[in-house]
Amino acid sequence: MFLIGHGISVRxxxxxxxxxxxxxxxxxxVVSFVALAVLWPEPRLQKPSWRPLPGGVGRVLASRSVEIxxxxxxxxxxxxxxxAGLRGTQSVTANFAPVFIYVIFWLALVPLSVLFGDVFxxxxxxxxIGRAVAWVARTLMRDELPAPLEYPRWLGRWPxxxxxxxxxxMELVASxxxxxxxxxIAALVYSAFTFIGMALYxxxxxxxxxxxxxxxxxxxxxxxxxETRDREVGLRxxxxxxxxxxxxxxxxxxxxxxxxxxxxxGFSGKRPWNSISxxxxxxxxxxxxxxxxxxxxxxxxxxxxxxxxVAGFYWLGVLGARSVGGGFSARRLAQEFxxxxxxxxxxxxxxHYFTLLLFQGQAIxxxxxxxxxxxxxxxxxxxxxxxxxxxxxxxxxxxxxAFVVCGHVAALILAHDRALALYDDAKLAVRSQYWMLxxxxxxxxxxxWLLSSANS
Amino acid sequence: xxxxxxxxxHWLTTIAYFLPVVAFLVWLxxxxxxxRRRGRQQ
Numbered sequence: 147m148f149l150i151g152h153g154i155s156v157r158x159x160x161x162x163x164x165x166x167x168x169x170x171x172x173x174x175x176v177v178s179f180v181a182l183a184v185l186w187p188e189p190r191l192q193k194p195s196w197r198p199l200p201g202g203v204g205r206v207l208a209s210r211s212v213e214i215x216x217x218x219x220x221x222x223x224x225x226x227x228x229x230a231g232l233r234g235t236q237s238v239t240a241n242f243a244p245v246f247i248y249v250i251f252w253l254a255l256v257p258l259s260v261l262f263g264d265v266f267x268x269x270x271x272x273x274x275i276g277r278a279v280a281w282v283a284r285t286l287m288r289d290e291l292p293a294p295l296e297y298p299r300w301l302g303r304w305p306x307x308x309x310x311x312x313x314x315x316m317e318l319v320a321s322x323x324x325x326x327x328x329x330x331i332a333a334l335v336y337s338a339f340t341f342i343g344m345a346l347y348x349x350x351x352x353x354x355x356x357x358x359x360x361x362x363x364x365x366x367x368x369x370x371x372x373e374t375r376d377r378e379v380g381l382r383x384x385x386x387x388x389x390x391x392x393x394x395x396x397x398x399x400x401x402x403x404x405x406x407x408x409x410x411x412g413f414s415g416k417r418p419w420n421s422i423s424x425x426x427x428x429x430x431x432x433x434x435x436x437x438x439x440x441x442x443x444x445x446x447x448x449x450x451x452x453x454x455x456v457a458g459f460y461w462l463g464v465l466g467a468r469s470v471g472g473g474f475s476a477r478r479l480a481q482e483f484x485x486x487x488x489x490x491x492x493x494x495x496x497x498h499y500f501t502l503l504l505f506q507g508q509a510i511x512x513x514x515x516x517x518x519x520x521x522x523x524x525x526x527x528x529x530x531x532x533x534x535x536x537x538x539x540x541x542x543x544x545x546x547x548a549f550v551v552c553g554h555v556a557a558l559i560l561a562h563d564r565a566l567a568l569y570d571d572a573k574l575a576v577r578s579q580y581w582m583l584x585x586x587x588x589x590x591x592x593x594x595w596l597l598s599s600a601n602s
Numbered sequence: 603x604x605x606x607x608x609x610x611x612h613w614l615t616t617i618a619y620f621l622p623v624v625a626f627l628v629w630l631x632x633x634x635x636x637x638r639r640r641g642r643q644q
Contacts (some may be wrong), residue, residue, distance in 0.1 A: 163615075163618075164615075165615055165618040165619050168618075168619045168622065169621070169622055172622035172623075172626070173622075176626075417612065466630070469634070580630055580633070581630070583626070584623070584626050584627055584630055587622055587623050587626050588623045591619050591620050591622055591623050592620075594619060595616060595619040595620070598619070600612060600615040600616050600619065
């Protein structure tokens, strides 16, 4: 699906071999680590710092009327996606639903969240509908309606991790995962699940902890300098939003799914996977599965393997950090440093799907005019073409390397700052970070290898 | 399963990507062992 966006042309004339970029990136991380150890002696991100936007702009942006307008837009786009999926043409590229879900919603909202804060919260159709229903119920009952059940703490972000895993399964595993009708049905099923969750545990609680896409985009928005507090938009130190992320159960799993699914998407295009997957599929076929289901099961195993690999590598770093002392349990350390994986997840998403967003994102211009793919031309843009000359292959590679390096340096900063806050002894804090540096170098090398033409 | 020797060049490139990780882990292990020895001696 959308193969064209992943690699439009072959890189040529790079001044050094691709793998040397990996070495250079590792060197940048080591130098950054030393610089942090010398120049960043005290935690700087743990204390909250926030000031409202000047001139009352922040209050206008977060006002109830703007919230209602954004909510209506979100519900409209959601309805249009479902309608296009169920009633429109079943061609993947000619229907609004697949491009909107996999490119605009899933990819474009990531940079928007990093730049402008938690924008999805404003446009979230499930939250908008949930709040509207709660308002009607409150008005009718003339009283506040408390949630019937208290959200269990042990559940933490596990539902969100499961939700993102299911979405990745739909995207990377299901053979009909890009079919407009399948996407519309999946969206309806997920909506029903979300409404039940909100009805049981309350709209805001479910949105903050369990609704997969809210939690996903909120994690990325925590990198942003923009934050809304008490109905006012303001500015904070970049990255500081992640430093105050509540270490709830399921957070490591969620970030492992985020990084692992992108890793598997890259790995599935590599020669090792392509040489081993037919044998695994054949194994399942020999046990009675149809070729289609055997391949799906093979890819599902690959996806699970990718997630487990990322989680395992992180836990290796955590166990290493525990071995230097300090008296913290591995579980505590894993939770305390989980937020440092978010910039890595961003780096993986940005580097891997950069061209997909850039090229296939343009398709929304003609799909807006003809969402059902039946020949209409509502805005006069139905004949618009995708411009594949926007960026060259070499420039793409440089951007990808830059995303990977910047993401991992941001992760180092977050981990270093947390270590300083956690350990009483600054030397111990730095020593514990040797292991996190190993994790970062590992993820950097993996990211660049997955993006490279090696073994492709 | 066909991991072909003929494609050794591809595998060498892959190994080149992960050399920094291996080098770093080796350095980390040596440092850790040295520190433990020093701790025991003290």
